Amino acid sequence: MRRPSLTIAVYPGSFDPATNGHVDIARRAAAIFEHLFVAVYDAPPKNVLFSTEERVTLLQKALKDTPNITVASFGGLLVDYTKAKGAKVIVRGLRAISDFEMEFQMALLNRKMEPTIDVVCLMTSEQYTFLSSSILKEIVMLGGNVNGLVPGHVAEAMKRKFSSRPDVGAIPRYLTS
Ligand code: PNS
Numbered sequence: 001m002r003r004p005s006l007t008i009a010v011y012p013g014s015f016d017p018a019t020n021g022h023v024d025i026a027r028r029a030a031a032i033f034e035h036l037f038v039a040v041y042d043a044p045p046k047n048v049l050f051s052t053e054e055r056v057t058l059l060q061k062a063l064k065d066t067p068n069i070t071v072a073s074f075g076g077l078l079v080d081y082t083k084a085k086g087a088k089v090i091v092r093g094l095r096a097i098s099d100f101e102m103e104f105q106m107a108l109l110n111r112k113m114e115p116t117i118d119v120v121c122l123m124t125s126e127q128y129t130f131l132s133s134s135i136l137k138e139i140v141m142l143g144g145n146v147n148g149l150v151p152g153h154v155a156e157a158m159k160r161k162f163s164s165r166p167d168v169g170a171i172p173r174y175l176t177s
Contacts, residue, residue: 009033009089009120010082012074014044017154018059019136021128025093026059028122030066037085038063038071039078049137049161062151079114088117095124095131 011029015022015038030036038059042052050058052073060071074081082090090110092103107119124131136146140158147155 007033007089008035008037008085008087009091010037010039010078010085010087011091012039012041012078012081014046014048014133015040015055015059016044016048016133016137017050017055017150017158018062019128019131019133019150019154020148021093021095021124021131022059023062023151024125024128025091025122026063026069027066028125029091029120030069033089033091034068036069036091037087038069039081040071040073041078042073042075050157054157058151058154058157061153077113079110079117082117083114090117090119092119092121093124094121095129 009029009032011026013022026036026038040052040055040059048055056071056073063069063071078090082088090107092106094100094103103119103121110117110119131149136149137158139146140155141162146158149155150158
């Protein structure tokens with residue numbers, strides 16, 4: 001069966017780290033668009049737990065079964081990266097109305113900078129609406145279980161990160177992303 005669209009899209013984010021909600025949005029976007037670039041922002045305005053390379057590697061492993069997805073990092077303006085990839089669409093996931101305000105603002109600013117690019121928001125699947133990377137980091141830091149909420153290898157990487165960084169537990173700023 002033919003794909004309904006032959007458009008290239010970019011799905012950007014901090015992905016610190018990727019959750020099952022992110023993976024779900026990426027797979028659903030890849031079923032709509034001809035090719036999806038999952039773009040890991042290299043300089044989020046918040047403290048990240050994982051390096052850019054680690055965030056890319058974790059996502060690549062999670063999405064390796066979807067051939068029309070490429071995971072890579074990007075820096076600078078999202079609209080510039082999107083244009084450079086030949087894409088006309090930016091994909092974002094919406095978990096709840098509370099996400100909308102920020103997404104609306106970013107979409108309008110991006111359109112102001114680059115009117116040829118549009119934003120498509122996909123609604124998060126019901127079972128993932130409560131997921132957020134920052135809360136999951138707190139759960140793992142405090143010894144809780146995130147199985148089923150993030151890919152298995154991401155859960156392992158989070159546990160390793162917190163056990164190798166005993167200081168992290170004392171630094172609440174890691175939970176602000
Ligand atoms: O997962 P996040 O943290 O909500 O993703 C935010 C992201 C990476 C999409 C946003 O910070 C971004 O686009 N950064 C790139 C720099 C840029 O273009 N900023 C202006 C956005 S209006």
